[in-house]
Amino acid sequence: MPQFQVQDMTCKHCEANVINAIKEVDAGADISIDLSLHLLTITSIQDAATLGDAIREAGYTPFLLSEQ
Numbered sequence: 001m002p003q004f005q006v007q008d009m010t011c012k013h014c015e016a017n018v019i020n021a022i023k024e025v026d027a028g029a030d031i032s033i034d035l036s037l038h039l040l041t042i043t044s045i046q047d048a049a050t051l052g053d054a055i056r057e058a059g060y061t062p063f064l065l066s067e068q
């Protein structure tokens, strides 16, 4: 499961935006977020590149830490 660091995801509002962006490409994605560390872990049928693009399109800056 891909893990991203998203430094500009800083509050609950950002968190909701990022979750919505991921749900748009995979409604069944399982998303876990540690807001204090800006960490996002996703279990999804989509690959890391697609998930990263979706987060970027929502206006955030994902850094891929791990692809699996």
Ligand SMILES: [Cu+2]
Binding pocket: 009, 010, 011, 012, 013, 014, 015
């Ligand atoms: Cu915010």
